[in-house]
Amino acid sequence: MRGSKAWNGLWLTVLAVIVLALPLVVKSSFAIDIFIRILLFSFIGVAWNLMGGYAKQLSLGHAAYFGLGAYTSTILQIDFGISPWIGMIAGGVVAMTASLPIGWLCFRLRGPYFTIATIATAQALMLIFLKFRDLAWGAEGTTIPNLGSAPWMMQFETKAAYYYVALGLLVLGLVITWRIERSWMGYYLVAIGEDEDAAEAIGVNAPRIKRDIYLISSFLTALAGTFYIQYIYFIDPPTAFSFNISIEAALVSIVGGIGTLWGPVIGTILLETTSTLLQSWLGGSIGGVQLTVYSLILMAVILWRPTGLMGMMREAYQRYISRKPARA
Amino acid sequence: MWETVAQAVINGLLIGGIYALVSIGVTLIFGVVKIVNFAQGEFVMIGMYISFFLSSQFGIDPLASLLVTMPVLFVMGVLVQHFLIRRVLGPNDMPQIFLTFALSLLLLNLALMLFTANYRTVHTSYSDEAFHIAGLYIPVAKLIAFVVAMLLSGALWVFLHTTDLGKAMRAAAQNRDVATLMGINPNRVFCVALGIALALAGAAGSLLMPFYSAYPFVGQVFVLMAFVAVVLGTLGNVMGALIASLMMGIAESLGIQYVGADSGLIVVFAMLLLTLAFKPTGLGGGRVR
Amino acid sequence: MKRDRKDSVDTGAGIKGTAPKRQGRRDFLIKTGGILAAGAFGAVPLRGWAADPVNIGALYPTTGSMAQIGVGCVAAAKLAVEMVNDAGGIKSLGGAKLNLIISDVQSDTTVTRTETDRLITGNKLSAIHGCFASALTLIASEVAERAKVPIITGSSSDQLNKGRTYTFTPFARASQFAKAQLQMAKLVSDTPKVAVIFENTAFGTSTSNGLKELAPGEGVEIVMFEPYSAGFTDASPLINKVKSSGANALFSVSYLNDLILIVRTVKQVGLNIAINGGSGGFVIPDFYKNVGKLAEGLQGVAHWNHDMNPDCEKVNAEYRKRTGEFLFEYAGGLVAQTFMIAHALERAGSADPQKVREALSALDVSSGYAAMAPGGKVKFGPDGKNVYGRPVGVQWQNGDLASVFPKEDARAPLLKT
16 A cells, blocks of 8 residues: 555554553543544444445444444343443344344435435434333433443443553454455455446345445444443433434544545544534534534535545655655 | 314324425435435525524514525525535535535534524414314414415426426436437536525425424424435425325324324334335336426 | 645645645644643643632533523523622632533533543532433433532432432422422312323433322323424324323423424414423423413423522522523522532531532531522432422413412412413
8 A cells, every 4th residue: 555564564563552552641531531532433433434435335324233232232231230341242243133124124225315214224223212111221211330440341440441442442443444455345345335236247246245244334333332331321312323423433434534444543533633622612612613613524525535534645645756756 | 083083184284285395305406416415404494594583683474584585595505506516416426415414514503503502483473373173273374384385386396397497407307418418508407406495495494483493403303204205205206205295294193193192203214114115216106207 | 643745736626625724734733732732631720719719510501402501500600609709708618719610511411421521530629510401410420429529410310319429419309390290280170181291301201200100199190191202393293182182281391392382282272271391491481482471371390499588589680680581490409509519618628529528418408598499498318319309380470480389389379371
């Protein structure tokens, strides 16, 4: 991709050191909270990107899996005393299972109808969870019991621990994306994303590939759901199935660079930092500012640089290379 | 007992008229320009706020304000098409979907910033009155809204089928390339389509003001119903959207009455998902009309 | 990070769009770095007055769907702190002034989590008051409990009194509201037949469940019990159902926008039914602003009202001067809460949150601003509940709320409609 392998390796190592050492150096709880948010939403974006970025299946209903993951682990924890670590995996399995009928329904549609259908399914799930109290506390939701320090139940007393868990999730997502990018599946995904009919014409089994990537994407999103609830200590249907999560998943990927490995990460860093700055400048005294800015950024990206930040950096890099007369 | 049913049907029909105005706009844009306007609800909201300000500052009745909101929104439609949508019309879906989506977010949050989340209500002499006929009641404001909505829909249908510009729009909807070859300027046609669609949204807003309160999120409520109606009635089919809207209003009302008051949305979603599952092209026959 | 691009030449379309953005981005990176660095090394918050102020945190949604109530609450919070400070501050701490640190929770659960955290870790807080909304308060309380900072709140959610030691609720609980509402139905008719409609999230379900459980005991028959999805386009189907249920009273547990629609629709239908809108959005000035005369005579239940005693009216007058509206339940309640915190600080003689918590748990007042509550007494039980806490039935009269129930709390006669 860019530069030699050694160069890449060096960058990655430096990055890894910085990222690993961050919570040890930075003491402010507030700052670590921001980092955790960045890690978590990057992860959610990466999960979305597998489907929405590479295969161009633009879902705005990923909150469905987020919520399913969150509720599965919470129900297992509170009703059966099962550790959220296991619950997280169980949540992922539930999400994968749900993605099959949802996928069957939604993949019959193309383009914006697919998007609308995904929005509808996430909303429908929220309504279901709101209505049925016996299932999962209904509308009132519930808090996670305070266990103090209980790492085996995914409750930590220090923020740093949450940071590392989130980091682990992100690394998982990035590694999976990286592997897929380089595999046959990756090529199929991109082919489907570019032109599904043409891809099928040359023998790509589009329905099966779409189904498979949806399984992976939903599984990962569900993991994020579990973590999130463990972090904020509270779950209710509007929080777990929040449309904003669906939006942010897509938003960070598009702004950062749809269909790229690091796109969602960079997009999240930009958007979360912007949002934090806005919060501190305006103190949240005027409602709607953050989303106004987000939507302006999104529009700007779409109108002028649909390839996102990654695309912009790539272009800049190309120009840089082409300027130098000769390279060693 | 049949009174209850009849009342439920009437309630549903009346609100269905509003859904129709919003959904016709969406389906028109889809049919002609081939994009889904996620921001349609926000234009309804804009229509409502314009009517509200005209009413509270100048005492103009919301119905009279139709004469302002419709032209203003028509112009907005032209501007949106010319400066925004035109740039993303291409084979790639993603920009189209997210552009109008971002526009929706933008308008909603701008409204939140400028007007705050407070509800704005207009009280007219007929706001809370109703006709009582045969044991049924028909709220005056809603009836007026329904009638005007039907008139506007009818006018649109006539426009599309009898005027040259209307026929040009249908031609561009059916086959853009051939239409261009025949000398139709697609951008001009799209501008008109956007203009009309948004004008209808603005009309919906004005018609809503006598009995509904304006607030930034109001568009979201209506746009959801509109989208379902559009899919049900087949994308691009104006008549289909109209009928589907009325049906949905009635279904929602009956659902609330007989299934449960929180089931209105579920009934509607069920209709949507069933249609998607078994007849994804909608009940309108799959053709753009 | 990435090196700055000095290029101004660009290929492709949209040149004009990118140049200013790049400049902006550089400044932006610098500012980001600055703020993150400042935040990382523990930025110090605003300092109000001089010697050793005591920090009180206030968490309210001033933006988002609950903003109408939140904004009023913040105005009241500021007023309350001024009142305490003007009276000499906390004397046992050498006249230390209260420093109010406000945070907007944006009517969102996630933001509440982050903001509560940020408020606590970024400042040395002695106590917090806030978030009248149940879902938000539950989260704030969770965070406060773990951080061992006392939080005092007007939220009526019964869950707040379970398994917590740092959460204090001086006002009526959801179950008490329900009881009062049922009893008020009997004011309207001897054989009350009530239709209960409620929005299907936390607020509506918890309150309505209380109604369902207590109704038989109060001799009230519930003829309809329906959750509905908040934010509907049309209240007619719902009201139609109410009509066909044969009810003579309607209890609506709803947020403001639905209440407006419901009240107006009832009028349209020509349904002659007594509406008791509970509390929350029903008992704020905004309700009257949007519904107008239709509100006259409608009954509700509040956990605080400004006509309860002369102290309340004094605060009301001052609040009215500042905001132009009457002091509604949550806003008035938190003025009392601020004084309760001040009281606790006095007794504890320390700004340490744990000592404040102990002082609060031993609080027992029956006069003064800290005791502004229906019944005029505040004493916390081991579960953080006020043992004297009860709601007050109110009625809209002439654009303002008058307390009408129970007899000992009635300050105005009940208007018959």
